[in-house]
Amino acid sequence: MPDAATTLLIIGAGGDLTRRLLLPGLGSLLRVEPDRHVVVVGADREEMAQEEWHRRVRESFEEAEAPQETVDRVVADARYEVTEALEVSQLRDLVESVEDGLVIYFALPPQVTVQVCRLLEQISLPEGTRLAMEKPFGHDLASAVELNRQATRVVPEDRIFRIDHFLGINTVLNLLGLRFANRIFQPLWSAEHIERVDIYYDESLALEGRAGYYDHAGALIDMTQSHLLQVLAMFAMESPASMDHEELRSLKAQVLRATSLWGDDPVVASRRARYTAGTIDGRQVPDYAAEEGVDPARGTETLAQLTVAVRNQRWSGVPFVLRSGKAMGDNRKEIVVTFREPSHIPDGLHDSGSPDQLVLELRPGAVSLDISINAEGDPLDLEQKRLHTTLGQPRMRPYGEVLAGILDSNPMLSIRGDTAEQMWRIVEPVLEAWRADRVPMEEYEAGTGGPEGWGTVPR
Numbered sequence: 001m002p003d004a005a006t007t008l009l010i011i012g013a014g015g016d017l018t019r020r021l022l023l024p025g026l027g028s029l030l031r032v033e034p035d036r037h038v039v040v041v042g043a044d045r046e047e048m049a050q051e052e053w054h055r056r057v058r059e060s061f062e063e064a065e066a067p068q069e070t071v072d073r074v075v076a077d078a079r080y081e082v083t084e085a086l087e088v089s090q091l092r093d094l095v096e097s098v099e100d101g102l103v104i105y106f107a108l109p110p111q112v113t114v115q116v117c118r119l120l121e122q123i124s125l126p127e128g129t130r131l132a133m134e135k136p137f138g139h140d141l142a143s144a145v146e147l148n149r150q151a152t153r154v155v156p157e158d159r160i161f162r163i164d165h166f167l168g169i170n171t172v173l174n175l176l177g178l179r180f181a182n183r184i185f186q187p188l189w190s191a192e193h194i195e196r197v198d199i200y201y202d203e204s205l206a207l208e209g210r211a212g213y214y215d216h217a218g219a220l221i222d223m224t225q226s227h228l229l230q231v232l233a234m235f236a237m238e239s240p241a242s243m244d245h246e247e248l249r250s251l252k253a254q255v256l257r258a259t260s261l262w263g264d265d266p267v268v269a270s271r272r273a274r275y276t277a278g279t280i281d282g283r284q285v286p287d288y289a290a291e292e293g294v295d296p297a298r299g300t301e302t303l304a305q306l307t308v309a310v311r312n313q314r315w316s317g318v319p320f321v322l323r324s325g326k327a328m329g330d331n332r333k334e335i336v337v338t339f340r341e342p343s344h345i346p347d348g349l350h351d352s353g354s355p356d357q358l359v360l361e362l363r364p365g366a367v368s369l370d371i372s373i374n375a376e377g378d379p380l381d382l383e384q385k386r387l388h389t390t391l392g393q394p395r396m397r398p399y400g401e402v403l404a405g406i407l408d409s410n411p412m413l414s415i416r417g418d419t420a421e422q423m424w425r426i427v428e429p430v431l432e433a434w435r436a437d438r439v440p441m442e443e444y445e446a447g448t449g450g451p452e453g454w455g456t457v458p459r
């Protein structure tokens with residue numbers, strides 16, 4: 001951890017993301033590394049009293065259980081600047097008011113981020129300035145290309161940090177250890193032994209007051225285009241020689257370049273649905289179209305399923321099914337690896353009839369192996385049994401891990417520009433097909449497992 005101070009300048013500091021994720025994430029990092037020297041400067045166009053900013057920072061840090069001494073020190077250095085970031089003179093004043101190593105954190109929608117980047121080009125930034133950007137990076141492939149072009153005119157690519165907090169989730173990072181430090185899995189990790197891979201991120205949460213953002217994004221952009229494709233890349237990439245960030249990011253980019261829609265057809269490869277009124281854990285959830293702030297005419301999906309192929313020698317013919325939804329009955333957040341049938345089962349051995357499966361629970365963290373063994377009775381009668389272990393508690397919140405990387409100038413847990421473009425390339429045909437209504441919008445009752453028949457691989 002470097003001794004030098006970093007200024008974390010959050011543009012869009014008044015928004016929901018700063019309060020819900022960024023400040024608590026930073027607090028959790030300070031819990032683990034209480035001596036870190038960071039000056040938190042919030043900037044937004046709305047007036048906010050310094051006391052109010054200090055209160056928000058303090059509350060978030062305390063909630064994350066950062067030590068009191070650290071909280072007091074960081075709060076004392078923190079400040080808020082009323083700034084219209086789309087005014088170049090105000091932006092210049094803001095940047096010039098910062099003394100120490102600067103990270104500009106765009107807690108803004110992509111359309112605004114690109115405009116601020118354009119203005120930054122006209123401003124002389126302190127040496128070594130880093131940019132950190134929230135997803136989505138652009139709203140389609142063309143805008144992602146433009147955002148990348150614009151951002152790299154401000155600072156070089158290795159100083160741009162595109163945030164994906166899933167890369168800071170311990171169970172996602174654990175894919176590296178599980179795959180590359182265990183002889184037992186290395187030879188099995190290919191189409192020769194694996195029949196299919198399902199990546200689920202079903203949430204029982206519904207809109208939670210986020211219609212302003214979510215109704216424009218939908219499940220596909222909110223989760224699949226970003227987080228789930230990153231999980232897929234971690235799952236399917238080739239083996240690195242070391243944990244070098246450039247190598248890891250290149251291997252992820254390589255696998256995403258090889259990824260395309262199943263059957264090369266968005267109609268075959270995708271499904272979408274929206275929740276209707278229902279009950280989740282005794283809580284009444286209204287029809288999505290009736291949620292506050294939703295424009296029913298927009299036709300936003302709250303559940304998306306995408307089947308993709310990774311077209312290389314390792315994965316040829318294996319479907320990867322990516323699914324995520326809101327207002328689901330279960331918080332099913334896991335990767336299910338289904339192995340092929342054994343090549344031969346001796347006559348007289350009574351198999352369980354169920355395939356071997358490795359289940360990697362992302363939240364909460366656990367690993368299970370479902371295999372056929374004799375549990376009781378006739379020793380030649382097999383049944384499916386689960387070997388199960390839970391993972392330890394994460395040392396900090398995912399945003400804390402990601403922020404540590406940014407503050408230390410280590411891009412390992414952030415998305416490289418070419419990768420962001422690849423993720424849009426994969427989903428863009430689906431978005432077009434959905435806009436043209438070529439894929440029906442299905443419905444599911446809130447609190448259920450989604451429409452019937454999902455989860456099967458399309459033919």
Ligand SMILES: O=C1O[C@H](COP(=O)(O)O)[C@@H](O)[C@H](O)[C@H]1O
Pocket residue numbers: 203205222223363
């Ligand atoms: O980025 C997002 O992620 C969350 C799910 O991640 P979690 O760490 O909170 O489980 C999702 O609910 C949200 O809609 C999305 O924007």
